[in-house]
Amino acid sequence: MKTDVTNYGAVLALFRKAFALHSRIDHAISNAGVVEIGSLFDTGVTDDKIEEEPTTLVLDVNLKGTIFFSRIAVHFLRKSLAQNKDAQKDASLTLVSSVAGFGDWPGLFVYSASKHGVMGLFRSTKNFLLPSEGIRVNAVLPNMTSEWYSTEEASKFEKLMPTHRNSNGHGRCGSIRSE
Amino acid sequence: MVTGVVAAFEANNIPVNEPGDVADTLSHILVQPINGQALYVSGGKTYEIEERLEEVKPLWLGKQLFEELTAGQAILQMVCAMPVYHPSDKSLPFFNRRVQVGRNASDAKNNSMCTCNVNIISMIVM
Numbered sequence: 307m308k309t310d311v312t313n314y315g316a317v318l319a320l321f322r323k324a325f326a327l328h329s330r331i332d333h334a335i336s337n338a339g340v341v342e343i344g345s346l347f348d349t350g351v352t353d354d355k356i357e358e359e360p361t362t363l364v365l366d367v368n369l370k371g372t373i374f375f376s377r378i379a380v381h382f383l384r385k386s387l388a389q390n391k392d393a394q395k396d397a398s399l400t401l402v403s404s405v406a407g408f409g410d411w412p413g414l415f416v417y418s419a420s421k422h423g424v425m426g427l428f429r430s431t432k433n434f435l436l437p438s439e440g441i442r443v444n445a446v447l448p449n450m451t452s453e454w455y456s457t458e459e460a461s462k463f464e465k466l467m468p469t470h471r472n473s474n475g476h477g478r479c480g481s482i483r484s485e
Numbered sequence: 486m487v488t489g490v491v492a493a494f495e496a497n498n499i500p501v502n503e504p505g506d507v508a509d510t511l512s513h514i515l516v517q518p519i520n521g522q523a524l525y526v527s528g529g530k531t532y533e534i535e536e537r538l539e540e541v542k543p544l545w546l547g548k549q550l551f552e553e554l555t556a557g558q559a560i561l562q563m564v565c566a567m568p569v570y571h572p573s574d575k576s577l578p579f580f581n582r583r584v585q586v587g588r589n590a591s592d593a594k595n596n597s598m599c600t601c602n603v604n605i606i607s608m609i610v611m
Contacts, residue, residue: 333515399515405527408534425523432521432535434567442520446510447534449527451502452491 311338311371312363314378319380331386334379335400336424340367342417345417360416368420372401372427382439398442399435401428404447421447502527509587524584533582 323405343364349355376399379409383397406414407421428445437439496502513531514524523535536594543551561567 335511337511356562395540396518398515400511403523414547428523436520438567442514442518444514444519444521445523445535446502446507447523447525448502448510449505449525450491450494450499452505452603453504 309338311336311375314365314374317371317374317378321378325382325386329386330390331379331382332394332396333398334375334383335386335402336375336379337366337373337402338371338375339404339420340404341365342414345413346415362416364416365420366425368417369423369478376401376427376431380435380439380441384439387440396442396446397440400433401445403428403445403447405447407447409447437459502526502529504585505529510584513584513586523591524586525581531584531586537581 307320308317309321321331340363343361346360349380361394361402379399383399385398387394401424403424404421405411408416411418425445425447428443431443435443491501507526510526510531511523514522521535522533525532525534525539542554544549546554
């Protein structure tokens with residue numbers, strides 16, 4: 307199911323559909339992400355470029371999207387645990403951060419800020435959601451990973467965001483899928 | 486976008502992950518009763534890096550600052566009436582723990598400890 311994680315209503319619709327289909331949600335993985343777009347400080351010595359507000363898409367997808375996803379995921383995991391209390395004994399929320407969620411990566415300015423932000427959400431929830439809701443919270447931080455999709459799949463994703471390319475003309479985005 | 490970076494890593498003999506390595510780590514989280522773990526996937530291997538970070542916080546901040554920090558956190562939890570979770574296992578490893586995940590997990594039970602710590606790994610990738 308195509309989902310724009312920057313759109314609260316779209317994330318809500320994803321979980322509503324999953325719950326309507328299966329009457330139960332056991333695990334939620336927040337995986338959508340995009341890499342750095344453009345170069346934040348590349349504004350030259352004249353004032354032409356500084357007039358232009360930079361895109362916040364990286365922050366919106368990676369951090370705002372994760373926050374939206376987590377809020378809605380916890381709601382539906384709670385609902386699922388309550389409605390399936392005899393059958394469901396476990397629920398988890400997994401946040402995908404990055405090596406840029408703790409390392410120093412000059413050039414990945416907004417990306418690093420967003421992935422550090424994901425770790426902030428992880429740390430503030432990891433000792434809270436289990437005792438209060440019975441929901442386990444963990445994070446995954448991948449170092450450099452080869453591309454997971456084929457060229458054909460990549461072109462499908464790039465069509466979703468034709469205006470958001472980085473300085474090399476490439477874009478990359480993740481997705482959330484429901485069965 | 487990362488294709489060029491991956492090629493540069495490989496040209497310098499720095500191992501990169503396959504997508505399956507990350508997927509195996511995600512699967513590990515779903516089926517194991519773990520909470521509060523930060524699983525770092527590097528060079529196709531998975532390491533738990535949050536426990537060690539918690540352990541070295543007093544070294545990083547110094548005793549006084551660390552005690553101020555934890556006292557403040559405890560008060561905030563009381564003020565906000567937040568439940569506090571105490572992990573049952575307090576024995577923390579000196580090194581970041583290597584976590585066996587995925588298809589080959591059962592083959593490598595003896596290799597449960599990372600032989601290098603996270604600082605060395607970071608130096609390599611920078």
